[in-house]
Amino acid sequence: KELGRTGIQAEPSSILILSGALQGIQLISLGLLPKGAAVLLEKPSYLYSIHSFQSAGVKLYGLPMDDRGLVTEGLEAQAAQAKAxxxxxxxxxxxxxxxxxxxxxxxxxxxxxxxxxLPVLEDGAYQDLWL
Structure with a gap:
């Protein structure tokens, strides 16, 4: 039900419950990405996500941000250059x-x-947080 509220349609057999976002990052890094794969991420980014990716041997490439979030201009060139x-x-x-x-x-x-x-891994840990 909760996923449907956000527009995600998934069968229960397609859902994996984790202890947290970092466990998900670790599983994706070790289980789905080849060693040495390139991952694009915002610069700056969540410190512990960086450690999780690096511990799996992933290469990280920082993308610029502005007051609206990740800057999409030039994304295609950056993805191609890094072979993301x-x-x-x-x-x-x-x-x-x-x-x-x-x-x-x-x-x-x-x-x-x-x-x-290019697959997108969205860390939605704070999406329901409004202060």
Missing amino acids: ALLYTIPSFHNPTGILMDAERRRELMEKTAALG
């Missing part, structure tokens, strides 16, 4: 900046990553 396998983002109340990516920027990001065939 994944983009990791925290669009809602980004850690450590607190930035909330607006709807237009989110749409741009999804259009560009879809065109590239």
Whole structure:
């Protein structure tokens, strides 16, 4: 029910319950990404996510941010140059900046990553948090 509220349709057999986002990052890094794979992420990014990716032998490439979140201009070139396998983002109340990516920027990001065939790992730990 909770996933459906956010627009995600998934069968119960497709859901894996984790102890937290870091466990998910670790499982994805070790189980789905080849050793040495390139991951794009916001710069700055959540410190412990960086450690999780690095411990799995993943190469990280920082992408610039502005007051609207991850800057999508030039994403295609950056993804190609790094031969990126994944983009990791925290669009809602980004850690450590607190930035909330607006709807237009989110749409741009999804259009560009879809065109590239680049999977997006969204860290939604704070998406229901409003202060």
